[in-house]
Amino acid sequence: MVDVLGDLLDIDTSEIGRRDDFFALGGHSLLAVRLAARLSAVLGREVSLGEIYAGATAADLAHGSQTRSDDSAAVVDIVGGASDGPLVFCIHPAGGSARPFFGLRAHVDDDWTVRAVQDLALADATAGSTTVDALLDRHADEIARVCHARGRVVVGLIGWSFGGQLAYLLTDALATRGVRVACTVLLDSHLLSEMGVPPASDEQILAACRRIRGRTRVGDRGRRRP
Numbered sequence: 001m002v003d004v005l006g007d008l009l010d011i012d013t014s015e016i017g018r019r020d021d022f023f024a025l026g027g028h029s030l031l032a033v034r035l036a037a038r039l040s041a042v043l044g045r046e047v048s049l050g051e052i053y054a055g056a057t058a059a060d061l062a063h064g065s066q067t068r069s070d071d072s073a074a075v076v077d078i079v080g081g082a083s084d085g086p087l088v089f090c091i092h093p094a095g096g097s098a099r100p101f102f103g104l105r106a107h108v109d110d111d112w113t114v115r116a117v118q119d120l121a122l123a124d125a126t127a128g129s130t131t132v133d134a135l136l137d138r139h140a141d142e143i144a145r146v147c148h149a150r151g152r153v154v155v156g157l158i159g160w161s162f163g164g165q166l167a168y169l170l171t172d173a174l175a176t177r178g179v180r181v182a183c184t185v186l187l188d189s190h191l192l193s194e195m196g197v198p199p200a201s202d203e204q205i206l207a208a209c210r211r212i213r214g215r216t217r218v219g220d221r222g223r224r225r226p
Contacts, residue, residue, distance in 0.1 A: 001058040004038050019106050022056035032056075057106050074120055074142045078104055081113030088156040089143050090116040091163035091170065100160065117142060132205055136166065140173035147179050156183045164189020 006013040009026050016025065022035065032052050039047040039061065052061070076098040078090065090101040096119030108114055117139050147155060155174070159167025164186035171181045 001061045004035070004042060005058060008035055008038065016058065018059040018062075019057050021106055022052070027056065060102055060105055074117065074138070075146055076116045076118060078102060078114040078116050079108045079110070079112055082111040083150065085109075085111035085113055086156060087113045087147070087150070087152050087154075088115070088158060089146075090114065091139065091157060091159040091167045092116065092118045093160045094162040096121060101158075115146065135206075136169055136173050139166065140170055140177055143170070143174060144177035144179050153178060154180050154182050156185070157181055158185045158187065159189060160187040161189055163187075 002013045002016050002018070005011070005016055005020075005022055005025070008031055009022075011025060022032070027035070036047045036052055039052075075089075078098070078101050081087075090098065090104070092098060093100065098116030098118040101114070101116045104114055119135070120138075143155070147153060157167040157170060159165065167184050167186065168189075171184060174181055
């Protein structure tokens, strides 16, 4: 990966570290197209621009090449971390994908373990939840499974946009599963009631999420939520 970046950017590979970002090193959108084509040839599979924008360090690109099936996983590794370091879960925005969090790899210490929870409907529309409560239960079950497997009962949550609202609600859901949330960070998240937005039903919320990720299937009608 370092050799590819060095060649495209005309930089000596000795000056490129595994956490140096392609764009910070001088890359731009036109070079990103060439980078995607070059990586596709090197790896023998199609590499999308989305993968590059999701994480453009040598480490990101190498990790991405090993996780082709990220969209089919409920929990995705962002940073491996130490067994006794902080454990943080990132909760997906309305699009459902973990990929927006890949950029954290360049900014998080190696002793942290960061994982992202995503919606299984990304890979299989029939796997989507039909109510927000069902989505919360699925995410809480996955997070608790990881925590108990690691012998950890204290975690942090990061939620972006719609994921911030899910993260807020997950605090109680995880408590019933023996996991305590020490800190919840909300990124660009708002209480709809404070914005003057009328309450929406589960059907409306989940249908909007599916539209964002290009799906049109609408689940069973759920109860209205404040």
